[in-house]
Amino acid sequence: MYTLENTKLKIAIKKIGAELCQISSIKNINEFMWDANPAIWANHAPILFPIIGALKQDSYYFENKKYSLGKHGFIRNNEDIILHEQTQNSLTFKLSENENTLKSYPFKFEFYITYKLIDNVIEVVHTVKNCDIQTMYFSLGGHPAFKCPLYSDENYEDYFLEFEHVENSVRHLINMEIGLISSSTNPVFNHSNKISLTHDLFNEDALVFKDLKSRKVTLKSGTYGAILSLHFKEFPYFGIWAKPNGNYVCLEPWLGVADPENTNQDLKTKEGILSLKPKETFAATYRIEIHNNHLV
Template sequence: MNTILRSGSAQAEISTLGAELVSFTRKDTGTEYIWSGDAAYWTGRSPVLFPIIGAVRNGEIKVGGQAYKLANHGFARRSEFTVVEADESRAVFLLTSSEHTLSSYPFQFNLYITYTLNDSTLKLDYRVENIDGGSISFQLGTHPAFNCPLDQNGSFSDYVLEFSETENLDREFLNDAGLRISGKSETVLREERSLPLSHEMFKDGALIFQNVNSRQITLKSRLTGKSVAVSFEGFPDLGIWQPLNAPFVCIEPWQGFADIDVFEGELSEKEGIVTLSPGERFASSLTIEIN
């Protein structure tokens, strides 16, 4: 079931499956900003990544010495959320722990995602609550895919990613199992704020960056000026991805990232992990502004 939010200038559509944003359009131009989910390239559109990001070594996490099988990016994107509030411009979705989630992730939690549409700006507020008797550990990430080009004019290589702050970014690489390759990196930006896009830059998979300075990244056409700005809080890390030659690009603020290929520890020992004591909450946000 889909929930539709409307403003004077835009419309957003969210599915209860994964609480996933499946459409975000401008009313005046009819421009669709979110990827269609065409299986020829990728069926996702804007999934939430929880309780892990990317892959874990051997496809499992360890908690208290016990192994639990957990698929890439976790289970939230494949789970039905409950709509707990909804009106014309705001909707709140909830995923809570269950017998199904406990079989792969042995913690009690609430995951809320609140969508608020104001004019041409859509804000996603994420909240994780620890309702367990002990501490819980998790990662949380976003994965919105934006059509590129944003309209029928131009090509993918006419677009650029503009960072709000000067960046020094070294890219990490993933192996065939989706794990970060220890000791392998490549400089992508040095004292720069602009990253021109090309399909070739994704021939080795996603670009993974830790601890970016910017809190806003704008996908912008150098021909038309049409753009979409992605702002975020509580997400220090970043993924940029597309299946090779696809007509979209994902701008993915994260809290955490995939395991490194030599990692053998417990979930609580992962890099980029969040740990909450009983009763504690974690909050972060993602804002999409279409222009």
């Protein structure tokens, strides 16, 4: 376990999976992350790379060769990640290709995840370097789970999500038997910017959005106001999820999306896939802002 702290926040990151597992107030007892109760969902904030969600039959094709890769890729729960660099306000972790990754992903790469603690904000910086002689294809994203409700005198249903812009958008439904995006959609926003949180909201799995105008979402309490905001300027896809009986909500900025049911399984043409030429580097950052009135 590695930690960073300043006068407002303390954060902790697990070595396994380089997973953010704690965001705590220094001055009070408030803890903003889900506790990873194994009876419900035993994760805090897994990192998604080199895919988001599920592949059809857990496999894809690259240059006519079939590869097997499980849901969300191989960063989460990975024991090969190392601490690469530490400064007074940041921790950077690294994973390079190895025998295990090359079996499921035929690219030489360096993947870095950096956590920076700046005042009341945690910056999460993903950096990918293509160390291969061929173009590399990948997706990446975050899956942080935030405690909800924050205070003991509240209920889950007292909370809602508020997006920065008025939206007219639908959720892309997931075929729950196979984990793939179906052709069906359901309206969520009708010239509005709020989603009320209820446990049955997630009975049909995650809410998957592909066309939000907003790049900021705030978790709000009807009693205590804004708790935290997630800024995801560089991430065009967005997911919202929880186990139906879990007192948390995952706010998930994505560069990529799970396979659709009708996929041809070709990695190069996968929806949302990113390409990176040899020796080039890509970076994308999202930010978690804890509102100051919960830190005093």
